[in-house]
Amino acid sequence: MAYETQTADLDDPDRIWPTGLTIRESEELHKHVIDGSRVFFLISLIAHILVYVLSPWSF
Amino acid sequence: MVALKKRITKFYVSLGHQYMPFANVATTDLSLSRLLRLSLFQVSVGMTLVLLVGTLNRVMIVELGVPATVVGVMVALPLLFAPFRALVGFKSDTHRCELGWRRVPFIYRGTLLQFGGFAIMPFAILVLAGQGEAQSAPAWLGYVSAAAAFLLAGAGAHIVQTAGLALATDLAEPEAHPQLVGLMYSMMLLSMIASALIFGYALSDFSPARLIQVIQSAAVICLVLNAIAVWKQEARSHLHRPSATAADPSFQEAWAHFCQAPHTVRRLTIICLGTMAFSMSEVLLEPYGGEILNWSVANTTKLTALLALGGLLGLSFASHALRPGYDPLRLALFGALIGVPALALVILAAPLQFDGAFLIGNFMLGFGAALFGHATLTATMNEAPKEKHGLAVGAWGAVQATAAGLAMALGSMIRDLFNVIRDANETVSTALQGAGGYMTVYSIEIILLLATVALTLPVIRRMAGASGPDPIAPNRLTGSHRSFRSGTKASVNHGAP
Structure with missing residues (x-):
């Protein structure tokens, strides 16, 4: 079933080189990457604040 | 002679399938290696549970x-x-995205939360404990950051x-x-045992730096395990894209439909x-052994x-x-019934x-709890309307957790x-003074198990009575086939709302 679905997808003329994704698909994937980056940024920011409270560094 | 050779060959070939644990869960479309890889998400969940709880x-408490x-x-x-969890399950059932996935986006987000929680957790714990320069920091910072870390990691695992x-x-x-439920449960249990031993060993020589290393390693391991687990598992379907024409029900509608199935609330x-x-009694068994039976920690x-x-x-x-x-x-009834004598032995x-009674009681408790958990999850999976497994599994998880x-x-x-x-x-009997609190809890557990048995028996009788001469006859109430008693008919059970 998975194979059939994905084979049929490849016939879509909107797919572009080199990713093989449509514009909408690539935009959605990009949204996930951006969201993930934001979460990582927020996590690292909080972690750095806590580390600074624990053991302050000087510039 | 040729026939005998064939029979002998057939016999030893079948041995692997019969006795290799969970080998019979695999099918031609779903290999055992693929299932084992998928079950790695349970390993990460088990690891998270052991670390948190x-x-x-x-x-x-002890070191900090x-x-x-x-x-x-x-x-x-x-x-x-x-x-x-019920809402998460429902959202994943009805999720629409251009990539045609329903479950992967949720596992991705859950993993991010798990990773994020663990990434900040060691620093939050150390600030909470007032280690290093954190003594001069406001107390709320430790409370808020530790609470956020525990909530993030726990929510991610859920x-x-x-x-x-x-x-x-x-x-x-x-x-x-x-077999699938057995495999998933076993992987989580094995992960919990292994994680407890590894974390215990890694933190035996405790220092704040070691704590940071251990928890952040766990964060990375969770990320890697979940990524390997979902890699190429979910098929991309046109039905789950935003352009799909079928309208999705609201959570209230889906929940109402889920509860309409026979005996769902019960x-x-x-x-x-x-x-x-x-x-x-899960957290009371070890103190009971130490405090009342005078057992050593080992x-x-x-x-x-x-x-x-x-x-x-x-x-x-x-x-x-x-x-x-x-x-x-x-x-499930059998599991609950095993629990009653098990707790009686513990008491x-x-x-x-x-000591023997306590040991046998513990073994029987583990056995009974596994039967009960396995059977109720299997029943939930079999009863789940097609394409709505997320809501059913989420409801089971929400109630269970x-x-x-x-x-x-x-x-x-x-x-x-x-x-x-x-x-x-002062008038309470001195003979059982120390054990009284524990025995009260174990007695309440026996009452709860008897209540479970009392609730389960009528459902079993009704289902047995309703099965009639044709076990796949359509159910008069729902117009669906009775999957409850037959796993093979579960796929046609309860049409999607």
Whole structure:
């Protein structure tokens, strides 16, 4: 079933080189990457604040 | 002679399939290696549970001197998210995206939360404990950051487990559900045992730097395991894209439809009561062994091993017993019935000072709890409307996790309350003074198990009565086929709303 679905997808003329994704698909994937980056940024920011409270560094 | 050779060959070839654990869950479309890879999400969930409830609980109290009440609140925080598992399951059922996935986006988000929680957790714990320069920092910073870390990691584990189990249910054929549940449960149990040993060893030479290394390693391992688990597992479907024409129901509509299935509310009540009965004494068994039976710490660790052994044997037994046509609720009833003598043995061990009774009781508790958990999850999976596995698995998880957490908290509270009353009242019998609190909890557990049995029996009778001469005859109430008693017919059960 998975194979059939994905084979049929490849016939879509909107797919572009080199990713093989449509514009909408690539935009959605990009949204996930951006969201993930934001979460990582927020996590690292909080972690750095806590580390600074624990053991302050000087510039 | 040729016929005999063929028979002998057939016999030893079949041995692997019969006796290799969970080999019969695999089909031509879903290989065992693929299933084992998928079950890695359970390994990450098991690791998270051990770290949150076991290892860090101890480290914060013993090594870092954080007040036990604060630690109790932090450990209980992930419980706040448990009731939302039904909503997460529903959202993953109805999720639409251009990539055509339903479960993967949720596992991705859950993993991010798990990773994020663990990434900040060691620093938050150290600030909470006032280590280093954190003594001069405002106290709220430690509380807020530690609470956020525990909530993030716990919520992430809940989301990953709900979406992961729903994905596993989507992939496996209905008749393989019992073996699938056994495999998923076993992987989590094995992960918990291994994680407890590894974390214990890694933190034996405790230092703040070691704590940071261990927890952040766990964060990376969770990320890697979940990524390997979902890689190429979910098919991309046109039906799950925004352009799909079928309208999705609201959560209220989907929940109302889910509850319309025969005995759904009663089954959820059975899961709640049974889980509470098996979980209430979970954190009290080791102190009971140490305090009342005067066991050493090394001896009380045998209890954990026995519980785990009983659990693994129970899961293996349940996977074999739940053949197509066998009602999972019968097995759940059997599990609850095993729990009653098990708790009686645990209670009797104190007045008789008979260690053997306590050990056998622990083993039977692990066995009974595994049967009960396995059977109720299998029943839920079999009853789930097609394409709506997420809601059903989420509802099971929400009830199970909430009941287990509440029961553990209640168990400790009841024991402590009894001790306070005992201290205030000099007339209480001195013979069982120390054991009184524990015995009260174990007695409540027996009552809960009997209530579970009382609720389960009528459902089994009604289902047996309704089965009639043709086990696949359409159900008059729902117009669907009765899958409850037959795994093979589960795929045609309850059309999607």
